[in-house]
Amino acid sequence: MISGRCAACKNQRRRCPSDCIFSPHFPANDPQRFASVHKIYGGSNVGKMLQQIPPYLREQTANSLYFEAQCRIQDPVYGCVGIISKLYEEIRNTETELAQIQTQITCHKLKVVQANNNAETNMNLLSTVGTGTNFQIPAPSTNPTEFQWPNQVPWFH
Numbered sequence: 001m002i003s004g005r006c007a008a009c010k011n012q013r014r015r016c017p018s019d020c021i022f023s024p025h026f027p028a029n030d031p032q033r034f035a036s037v038h039k040i041y042g043g044s045n046v047g048k049m050l051q052q053i054p055p056y057l058r059e060q061t062a063n064s065l066y067f068e069a070q071c072r073i074q075d076p077v078y079g080c081v082g083i084i085s086k087l088y089e090e091i092r093n094t095e096t097e098l099a100q101i102q103t104q105i106t107c108h109k110l111k112v113v114q115a116n117n118n119a120e121t122n123m124n125l126l127s128t129v130g131t132g133t134n135f136q137i138p139a140p141s142t143n144p145t146e147f148q149w150p151n152q153v154p155w156f157h
Helices: 007-011 033-043 043-052 053-073 079-133
Strands: none
Touching: 007 033, 007 043, 033 043, 033 053, 043 053, 053 079
């Protein structure tokens, strides 16, 4: 056997010519790479595809063919489309989760703003009531059930 043959020529049991279209993309030390592509596309079809493509794109093409062949072997029905669909689903789920979290953040911010506004309103109310009347805040009682209104509160009597 000649050790200079590429994986494609070894697989097809032929002599590897010096201008073999497969040799740069399917080296002899990785026979599984060509076997996968051959199983899905056929050796002759792969050779035709590589010949029709400009030389600078052949490496990317061989890599894509190998990846797609691996996906088709692992998932004969969907192949690469199955992976793409799963990724789109993951993106949609993540976007939904992000929208929910953003909604929760907005609700929390609104609650904080409302609490601050209520506190300011209460402080303003207390300051206006305190200026026009003789309002006194009752002293805290030792008995929580015992509550007495101060006598100076004009609106109570």
